[in-house]
Amino acid sequence: xxxxxxxxxxxxxxxxxxxxxxxxxxxxxxxxxxxxxxxxxxxxxxxxxxxxxxxxxxxxxxxxxxxxxxxxxxxxxxxxxxxxxxxxxxxxxxxxxxxxxxxxxxxxxxxxxxxxxxxxxxxxxxxxxxxxxxxxxxxxxxxxxxxxxxxxxxxxxxxxxxxxxxxxxxxxxxxxxxxxxxxxxxxxxxxxxxxxxxxxxxxxxxxxxxxxxxxxxxxxxxxxxxxxxxxxxxxxxxxxxxxxxxxxxxxxxxxxxxxxxxxxxxxxxxxxxxxxxxxxxxxxxxxxxxxxxxxxxxxxxxxxxxxxxxxxxxxxxxxxxxxxxxxxxxxxxxxxxxxxxxxxxxxxxxxxxxxxxxxxxxxxxxxxxxxxxxxxxxxxxxxxxxxxxxxxxxxxxxxxxxxxxxxxxxxxxxxxxxxxxxxxxxxxxxxxxxxxxxxxxxxxxxxxxxxxxxxxxxxxxxxxxxxxxxxxxxxxxxxxxxxxxxxxxxxxxxxxxxxxxxxxxxxxxxxxxxxxxxxxxxxxxxxxxxxxxxxxxxxxxxxxxxxxxxxxxxxxxx
DNA sequence: GCCGTTTTCGGCCCGACTGTTTTCAGTCG
Numbered sequence: 001x002x003x004x005x006x007x008x009x010x011x012x013x014x015x016x017x018x019x020x021x022x023x024x025x026x027x028x029x030x031x032x033x034x035x036x037x038x039x040x041x042x043x044x045x046x047x048x049x050x051x052x053x054x055x056x057x058x059x060x061x062x063x064x065x066x067x068x069x070x071x072x073x074x075x076x077x078x079x080x081x082x083x084x085x086x087x088x089x090x091x092x093x094x095x096x097x098x099x100x101x102x103x104x105x106x107x108x109x110x111x112x113x114x115x116x117x118x119x120x121x122x123x124x125x126x127x128x129x130x131x132x133x134x135x136x137x138x139x140x141x142x143x144x145x146x147x148x149x150x151x152x153x154x155x156x157x158x159x160x161x162x163x164x165x166x167x168x169x170x171x172x173x174x175x176x177x178x179x180x181x182x183x184x185x186x187x188x189x190x191x192x193x194x195x196x197x198x199x200x201x202x203x204x205x206x207x208x209x210x211x212x213x214x215x216x217x218x219x220x221x222x223x224x225x226x227x228x229x230x231x232x233x234x235x236x237x238x239x240x241x242x243x244x245x246x247x248x249x250x251x252x253x254x255x256x257x258x259x260x261x262x263x264x265x266x267x268x269x270x271x272x273x274x275x276x277x278x279x280x281x282x283x284x285x286x287x288x289x290x291x292x293x294x295x296x297x298x299x300x301x302x303x304x305x306x307x308x309x310x311x312x313x314x315x316x317x318x319x320x321x322x323x324x325x326x327x328x329x330x331x332x333x334x335x336x337x338x339x340x341x342x343x344x345x346x347x348x349x350x351x352x353x354x355x356x357x358x359x360x361x362x363x364x365x366x367x368x369x370x371x372x373x374x375x376x377x378x379x380x381x382x383x384x385x386x387x388x389x390x391x392x393x394x395x396x397x398x399x400x401x402x403x404x405x406x407x408x409x410x411x412x413x414x415x416x417x418x419x420x421x422x423x424x425x426x427x428x429x430x431x432x433x434x435x436x437x438x439x440x441x442x443x444x445x446x447x448x449x450x451x452x453x454x455x456x457x458x459x460x461x462x463x464x465x466x467x468x469x470x471x472x473x474x475x476x477x478x479x480x481x482x483x484x485x486x487x488x489x490x491x492x493x494x495x496x497x498x499x500x501x502x503x504x505x506x507x508x509x510x511x512x513x514x515x516x517x518x519x520x521x522x523x524x525x526x527x528x529x530x531x532x533x534x535x536x537x538x539x540x541x542x543x544x545x546x547x548x549x550x551x552x553x554x555x556x557x558x
Numbered sequence: 559g560c561c562g563t564t565t566t567c568g569g570c571c572c573g574a575c576t577g578t579t580t581t582c583a584g585t586c587g
Contacts, residue, residue, distance in 0.1 A: 026559085028560080028569085060561090101585060104585095136579095140576085144577090361573095421586095421587065424575080
């Protein structure tokens with residue numbers, strides 16, 4: 001028996017489902033595989049044991065078609081069915097899904113009829129006017145495809161921050177193992193924790209740069225010099241890495257310059273007055289007589305003008321969090337697993353909030369299902385005591401601004417109000433919609449303010465001033481959504497919100513145990529905006545939080 | 559492909575939007 005965990009099995013079933021969608025006209029066959037994947041994924045027992053015990057076929061959604069596929073995967077680690085499907089299509093066919101409004105059906109047609117297997121080939125076909133004549137396609141679709149190709153190309157040179165952090169730290173470790181390297185630092189936009197980056201900057205302190213440069217091809221490809229102190233390379237075939245070489249006595253200044261931003265560095269150097277020798281940045285600031293400025297606060301020179309430096313919020317300040325999904329809706333892990341993850345983070349409290357019934361696509365819960373979940377939460381809460389557990393929901397703000405669940409929201413300790421539908425309203429309509437939701441006394445937290453998906457789609461347009469004023473007036477918490485694809489609210493808007501009296505909460509919007517770590521990415525936003533612990537609700541002690549939530553859920557106080 | 563006190567075939571399936579159609583298919587959240 002090969003050791004396959006349930007997630008590996010589910011991934012293979014999902015891949016089969018995608019291939020079926022490409023080729024089959026019957027949408028229900030692919031959906032059956034997806035359903036089976038979800039079933040396996042949310043299994044409370046070992047998938048291998050399910051197979052050996054013979055209970056596989058009494059599992060809902062698994063019959064004589066999918067059952068043997070799962071059995072083969074679990075016993076051999078492979079699927080001949082999946083291999084056949086893979087052989088029918090070119091590798092990389094799913095790359096085409098990066099074009100907006102291209103789904104599996106259209107990709108299937110493009111491949112079958114025109115032999116299109118890549119974005120380049122798609123662009124050529126569209127330019128040759130071959131796409132417009134296909135069934136289900138027309139001239140507008142062809143035009144949109146060309147726009148989509150341009151969109152995807154632009155995105156190819158941009159990356160979400162975690163990719164840069166991972167690449168930078170890996171290279172840093174590898175460099176540190178070289179004898180001639182005395183010190184290293186990841187700098188640039190990665191160190192400033194910009195949400196979207198174009199490259200990774202690494203500063204290398206050494207007496208023998210040429211000896212280090214010789215070894216760079218071990219970590220990156222396409223190594224080429226930019227100038228005598230700077231070398232460029234490509235990590236993992238996609239991420240540009242810029243190496244800044246320096247002697248140890250100039251390490252401090254080189255790190256500062258390579259970290260940026262331009263405006264900050266210029267103001268710093270003007271203030272320092274001369275080129276300072278320093279083996280690290282702290283020493284550099286000290287010699288310049290300038291209190292240290294955290295890298296996140298260096299987008300402009302404002303911080304240099306300030307007399308007092310705020311102590312930026314740190315992940316260790318967080319004592320708990322809200323907005324955590326479970327297998328009851330679209331999360332990948334059980335209530336017990338998610339609470340365990342919160343406890344492992346050292347939290348004193350955790351709020352569970354699955355989707356509401358209107359979020360059909362995310363398997364939102366009916367009120368009856370909520371009752372069942374709350375019974376389970378109560379049971380699991382005992383096991384993680386003294387950590388406290390709050391029973392919440394991420395309820396949809398409906399298009400008219402009323403809240404999903406209506407008066408049934410009384411069932412919850414807290415309510416995250418979010419928009420998941422009808423996102424193309426005008427700014428005025430969207431603002432009114434959110435303002436109305438904020439007037440509902442059940443609402444505790446306003447979730448992912450703009451609904452943006454970084455590198456994928458812009459958020460909906462809203463009147464920030466009016467919404468922040470209402471959030472403050474209603475004493476609703478404004479979520480800082482820590483999912484690196486969202487990081488919503490944008491850090492550039494935070495100061496405005498703060499000035500209007502808004503209180504924040506850093507939430508992971510976790511859909512798995514691993515994503516509980518998104519509370520850390522949430523602090524990136526807070527820190528870039530200059531927030532301290534006192535402006536973040538979930539740095540408060542659990543008794544205070546419980547009291548606050550109780551007050552909010554009794555309508556009289558509102 | 560799965561399912562069935564409406565059981566072996568026909569239904570499964572939310573709702574808005576877009577572009578393609580001339581009544582609907584594909585995409586998205």
